[in-house]
Amino acid sequence: MAFEIDVVIAFADRDNETASKNELGWVSQFKKFLELMLTQVLGEKPRIMLKGEFDSMVSPKMDNTAVLVSILSKDFIQSGQCLDHVETFYKVLESAPKNRNRVFKVFKTPLNLQQQPPRLRDLLGYEMYQLDPDSGEIREYTDYFSTEAERQYWMKMVDLAYDIYETLLFLRDTSSQSEVRSIYKRKTIYLAETGHDLSVQRNIIKRELQRHGYSVLPNQTLPGNASELERLVRRDLEECNLSIHLIGSAYGEIPEGADRSVVDLQNKFASEKSIKAKENKQEFTRLIWISPNMTHASERQKSFIDNIKRDVEAQEGAEILQTPLEDFKNIMREELLEAGEKKIIDSNTGRTIYLIHDKIDLVAIKPIVDLLEKSGFKVLLPSFEGELLALRQQHIDNLRSLDAAIIYKGKVNEQWVRMKALDLLKAPGFGRKKPIVAKAIVANTGSNLNVESFRSQNLRVIEGDEQRSIESLKSFLQEFNA
Known part of the structure; x- marks a missing residue:
């Protein structure tokens, strides 16, 4: 299907304000960088339009839009017009074939699940703000090429660009569509959500797996309610024969109605899946990486880690490593290689x-x-x-x-x-x-x-x-x- 517009970026006007007329606002900078990255992967310049609160572009234009990107902030969720733009696009999608996600949410500032528009809560988010892991302070990026921006902003931008790219390829009626489908029709891996201290490392591993054609679950935001979270995690684990768990200093958030964190619960459900798989003579493997640096770990987190190391049931079907992360990633690659899923290039020449x-x-x-x-x-x-x-x-x-x-x-x-x-x-x-x-x-x-x-x-x-x-x-x- 052909679309007049590839991407519409919906935003609150205040999120694009600048001190000087010669400067680009935050949203305009975002559009510039997204356009640059999509041009690289698409091989042509994408048609991207900005849609502010009082934009006159109405429903007929949305009918011809492939993807909507919502820039979420406190101003966005308080704006009736911004929420109307989201609703308008979802109404368009109601009459479209339900074949792929066409809505993406980008966080300019942090918002908890309850603050987010109900329509967008289940979607995976792309955090584009600067978070100091030690102090917890949130800042907007002013230097987009700083070391911190390269670790956080740009990695999320790469992920967003590739995810939009795959959606655009899927929607375009071209011969490359079937090629993409065949590449991505491979083994599904459960990459457990982590504490905030390992979000960047998890993101790197997720991207590597996806680039090699693996489907990675979960592919939506985990619910904040314990029973819903259990249902979703168990459902996703059923589709996988490998789960990967990264355990750092942060114990993680505790969902409503639970007494254990999301990180802890995912490990528990995966352990139960291992026991069940063994009984039914099915294949299911777990790789658990524990950070060797635990300086800031709470007593609860230390207890959780000790339990993983000590509890025979918790170790069922698991390989537990407390090594530098690069060593763990090498072992992870070897695990995938043994499954015949990928080829590692031997590069020991040094020349x-x-x-x-x-x-x-x-x-x-x-x-x-x-x-x-x-x-x-x-x-x-x-x-x-x-x-x-x-x-x-x-x-x-x-x-x-x-x-x-x-x-x-x-x-x-x-x-x-x-x-x-x-x-x-x-x-x-x-x-x-x-x-x-x-x-x-x-x-x-x-x-x-x-x-x-x-x-x-x-x-x-x-x-x-x-x-x-x-x-x-x-x-x-x-x-x-x-």
């Missing part, structure tokens, strides 16, 4: 460099490729021909297998460079088994790159004309070899 560049700079990078190959390195290059999904997968495979990376900035803008630098930061989430040894950006003279911000990401910036860049690269390669 592989991924030269990341845009198609527009294909000719300009040839001297660099020659230098790298003459220096004895295996050079990985991006591809630009073929199906978009296959190209993205090749990029991810390169990120997993490289030893060093060079980003080439020729005719592209700084935003493009930042996106590629962000991919390098996210490489562990794609399945890397070891650190990246060295990273550099090669740019022409006068590129006006913000050198300091890249240095903070351990990226060496090499600027100059072709001859000077080649000489500086030789020095970089000697240090790499050393």
Whole structure:
């Protein structure tokens, strides 16, 4: 089915206000970044429209909209007009085939379940605010390229972009739709919800599983009521033959009507599923990771962890590890490999460099490729021909297998460079088994790159004309070899 508009972003006007007319408001910045990421994965610029409270775009326009993104905040939930926009879109969906979620909720500020519009409560949310895990302080991002933003804001943005992308592919009547379905029709894994201290780590693992074609449950917000939560978790576990549990310092929220946290209850139900599976000679495995750093754990959390380690029943069908998270992820990958579900790239050569560049700079990078190959390195290059999904997968495979990376900035803008630098930061989430040894950006003279911000990401910036860049690269390669 063809739509006039790919994405409508509904928001409260106050959430897009700025101190200066020359600045972009929070929602406008969000639209800009989402558009950028969707352009990368779709291979074309998406049609995205903003819809404020008093926007004149009425129902007929909503009829031709593929996806609605609601920017949730206190102003949004207090605005009758914003809630009307959500209702209008849901009325459109009532007459549409119920084949895939087309509504996404983004949190500009935290809202508990009861504060959220009833229509949106069951949807998974994308938190786009800054949370200090120690103090619990909430702040809006002002520097979108800070280390904290790269860990939280951008990871959520990547997830949102890919989820919207999959929905758009599903809705478009193209041949690639069946390809996507076959890729994602694989093993289903239960990735248990965690305490707030491990939300980023859970997100990385979730994204890695999804990129390799696994369905990940739960795929909706867990209910705040104990009986509903039990029904939903048990139902989801029935669809899985593997569950993954990440246990950190935070005990987690206790649902209404329960005396145990959501984290604790999920582990309990999975343990019961293990016992039942064993009796019925069915396959069901659990991987439980316990953080080795428990400095801020409460007495209740320590007791919960001791019980997991001590209780034979709680250990049924489980492999329990208290190792660095990267080691746990390697074991998780091995578990999936044994099931014949995925292939891990062997990258022990120590001599592989991924030269990341845009198609527009294909000719300009040839001297660099020659230098790298003459220096004895295996050079990985991006591809630009073929199906978009296959190209993205090749990029991810390169990120997993490289030893060093060079980003080439020729005719592209700084935003493009930042996106590629962000991919390098996210490489562990794609399945890397070891650190990246060295990273550099090669740019022409006068590129006006913000050198300091890249240095903070351990990226060496090499600027100059072709001859000077080649000489500086030789020095970089000697240090790499050393």
